[in-house]
Amino acid sequence: MKKVAALFVLLVVCCSLFTACGSEKKPAGLADGTYTADFKTDSGMFHVNEADNGKGILTVQDGQMTIHVTLSGKGIVNLFPGTAEDAQKDGAVLLQPTVDTVTYSDGMTEEAYGFDVPVPALDEEFPCALIGSKGKWYDHQVSVSNPEPVENPAG
Numbered sequence: 001m002k003k004v005a006a007l008f009v010l011l012v013v014c015c016s017l018f019t020a021c022g023s024e025k026k027p028a029g030l031a032d033g034t035y036t037a038d039f040k041t042d043s044g045m046f047h048v049n050e051a052d053n054g055k056g057i058l059t060v061q062d063g064q065m066t067i068h069v070t071l072s073g074k075g076i077v078n079l080f081p082g083t084a085e086d087a088q089k090d091g092a093v094l095l096q097p098t099v100d101t102v103t104y105s106d107g108m109t110e111e112a113y114g115f116d117v118p119v120p121a122l123d124e125e126f127p128c129a130l131i132g133s134k135g136k137w138y139d140h141q142v143s144v145s146n147p148e149p150v151e152n153p154a155g
Contacts, residue, residue: 030060030122035147037122039069042141046130047072049112051102058119058147065119067144070100070112076130079115084129084137094131119144 037058039048048054049070056069079095080087087094097113104110120126125141132138 029063030058030065030147032060032062034059034150036150037067037147038143038145039067039117040143040145041128043138046076046138046140049102051104056117056144057150058144065122065144066116067119068098068114068116070102070114072112074111074113075132076113077133078131079117080129080131080137081118081126082129083127084139087129087131087137117142122147 035058036055038054039056040054041047048056049072052070056067058065058067074097077097078087080092081095082092086092095115095117097115099111100114102110102112117128123143123145125143128140128142130138130140
């Protein structure tokens with residue numbers, strides 16, 4: 001009986017430790033500001049430009065997060081924060097591209113499309129549909145993680 005009681009106490013202690021550790025992993029709300037962050041997708045065709053090493057610029061303002069990512073070219077013409085089905089509904093607001101200049105490590109530059117993607121939460125996948133130049137919508141899952149404050153070189 002003493003072994004069962006000791007095992008029970010050990011189990012309760014372990015569960016308490018795991019619960020406490022798990023709650024610390026959830027990031028607290030980020031302070032307003034600018035961060036670099038990882039932008040991951042479920043596709044080799046839909047990704048951040050190689051010059052940006054998988055990262056985008058995360059902006060937090062009044063608790064709302066948006067990440068600007070520059071893609072690998074101009075083949076993706078619009079994004080939608082949701083599913084492809086919802087993107088095709090009347091009234092759907094598509095994310096419009098910006099034209100970003102990318103500078104590679106060898107000094108070569110080119111233009112590519114960039115997008116400002118709303119981020120509902122860090123470290124969680126969320127749907128992001130895209131439409132390419134051929135006019136077909138595709139569903140994807142993306143996530144944003146590892147925000148690091150952008151250091152101000154002047155300060």
